[in-house]
Amino acid sequence: xxxxxxxxxxxxxxxxxxxxxxxxxxxxxxxxxxxxxxxxxxxxxxxxxxxxxxxxxxxxxxxxxxxxxxxxxxxxxxxxxxxxxxxxxxxxxxxxxxxxxxxxxxxxxxxxxxxxxxxxxxxxxxxxxxxxxxxxxxxxxxxxxxxxxxxxxxxxxxxxxxxxxxxxxxxxxxxxxxxxxxxxxxxxxxxxxxxxxxxxxxxxxxxxxxxxxxxxxxxxxxxxxxxxxxxxxxxxxxxxxxxxxxxxxxxxxxxxxxxxxxxxxxxxxxxxxxxxxxxxxxxxxxxxxxxxxxxxxxxxxxxxxxxxxxxxxxxxxxxxxxxxxxxxxxxxxxxxxxxxxxxxxxxxxxxxxxxxxxxxxxxxxxxxxxxxx
Numbered sequence: 001x002x003x004x005x006x007x008x009x010x011x012x013x014x015x016x017x018x019x020x021x022x023x024x025x026x027x028x029x030x031x032x033x034x035x036x037x038x039x040x041x042x043x044x045x046x047x048x049x050x051x052x053x054x055x056x057x058x059x060x061x062x063x064x065x066x067x068x069x070x071x072x073x074x075x076x077x078x079x080x081x082x083x084x085x086x087x088x089x090x091x092x093x094x095x096x097x098x099x100x101x102x103x104x105x106x107x108x109x110x111x112x113x114x115x116x117x118x119x120x121x122x123x124x125x126x127x128x129x130x131x132x133x134x135x136x137x138x139x140x141x142x143x144x145x146x147x148x149x150x151x152x153x154x155x156x157x158x159x160x161x162x163x164x165x166x167x168x169x170x171x172x173x174x175x176x177x178x179x180x181x182x183x184x185x186x187x188x189x190x191x192x193x194x195x196x197x198x199x200x201x202x203x204x205x206x207x208x209x210x211x212x213x214x215x216x217x218x219x220x221x222x223x224x225x226x227x228x229x230x231x232x233x234x235x236x237x238x239x240x241x242x243x244x245x246x247x248x249x250x251x252x253x254x255x256x257x258x259x260x261x262x263x264x265x266x267x268x269x270x271x272x273x274x275x276x277x278x279x280x281x282x283x284x285x286x287x288x289x290x291x292x293x294x295x296x297x298x299x300x301x302x303x304x305x306x307x308x309x310x311x312x313x314x315x316x317x318x319x320x321x322x323x324x325x326x327x328x329x330x331x332x333x334x335x336x337x338x339x340x341x342x343x344x345x346x347x348x349x350x351x352x353x354x355x356x357x358x359x360x361x362x363x364x365x366x367x368x369x370x371x372x373x
Contacts, residue, residue, distance in 0.1 A: 012055045013078040016112055022056070023105045026069075030098035037063035055079065068092055083247065083264050090254040100254050107250045110326075114239050114333055121235055121337045128348040132355060137186070139359055144183035147363040175362040224272045231343070235336040240269045241305070242329035244278070249322035258285050273300050292318070 014022070029039035040060035047053040055076060062072035070089040073080045080088075084104065091100030151172070172180075222236040229236070247268055251261040259282055266278035277300040284294045292313040295306045305325055312321030 011078045012051050027098045027101035117337045121340045132352050140183045140186045148180050172366050179362045222270045238332040245322045246326035253319045
């Protein structure tokens with residue numbers, strides 16, 4: 001394949017599970033001292049997914065043309081991040097590719113676990129809130145009109161002036177009149193005008209799709225707004241700090257410079273105060289300053305993290321300190337997720353039960369009074 005042809009390759013994006021599998025195969029090849037190009041040629045014949053197979057074949061072709069593994073992978077930025085590429089480059093330069101690929105898999109799995117826990121914590125209240133919305137909509141459009149019709153017929157049979165609920169002919173509680181008015185408005189909009197109904201359905205589907213993408217992204221990147229959200233802000237912050245400490249540990253352990261480590265790590269947590277602080281630290285280190293002594297200030301990093309890294313840098317064991325901090329933040333994410341679930345579960349269920357109770361109460365009280373009378 002020519003250079004010109006390789007630059008026109010269609011982008012390929014693999015699922016995280018496929019990337020992990022690919023890394024494991026590369027690590028096995030390196031451990032067995034098998035030429036990676038030969039191993040990829042064999043691997044490509046076993047892969048069923050077209051995109052995955054095409055990526056393996058393109059990487060194998062680049063290796064056959066004399067490029068390094070890092071250079072071959074760099075042609076697929078949709079799948080392999082700069083962090084991934086830098087770790088592979090470090091493995092190739094030190095001759096420890098198998099070990100470093102295993103560590104890269106461990107890093108990727110740790111990041112995936114944190115992301116899944118964050119997404120899980122967000123998904124539960126989102127699902128319950130959606131269920132409440134759909135129930136209220138169903139009740140207003142289909143259930144409330146049935147009660148309204150029963151009350152009108154009963155009132156007519158009783159000899160009262162036949163009138164729509166809410167008008168003087170029917171003596172209904174205020175809550176019931178409000179419920180029927182809202183029901184009439186919503187029902188007329190959704191059932192009376194098909195175009196509006198289709199628009200609402202399309203809007204709900206669209207919002208669900210966008211919301212799902214946003215929720216998945218929340219597990220990877222956190223902006224300043226997310227870090228400030230009540231109850232969830234601490235979860236996002238702990239997840240971001242876990243990514244920072246684990247990523248820095250893995251990069252430094254594999255021989256990446258502190259400046260490059262800070263640059264790459266800042267790109268993993270989104271656009272927020274943590275990323276900006278890491279950029280400030282990188283600039284300070286580039287000018288000859290100490291990494292740990294510039295950590296304080298700005299209320300970005302916890303004091304415990306600051307003094308641990310300051311002491312560790314003085315003793316030359318900063319990678320060990322970062323590993324310990326990563327474990328602590330990982331545990332904190334677990335604890336925060338459990339706390340959110342325990343707090344929101346009963347709260348949302350009580351809220352949902354309250355809505356159901358009030359809506360049925362608004363319908364049944366006048367019906368009971370009318371038949372009782």
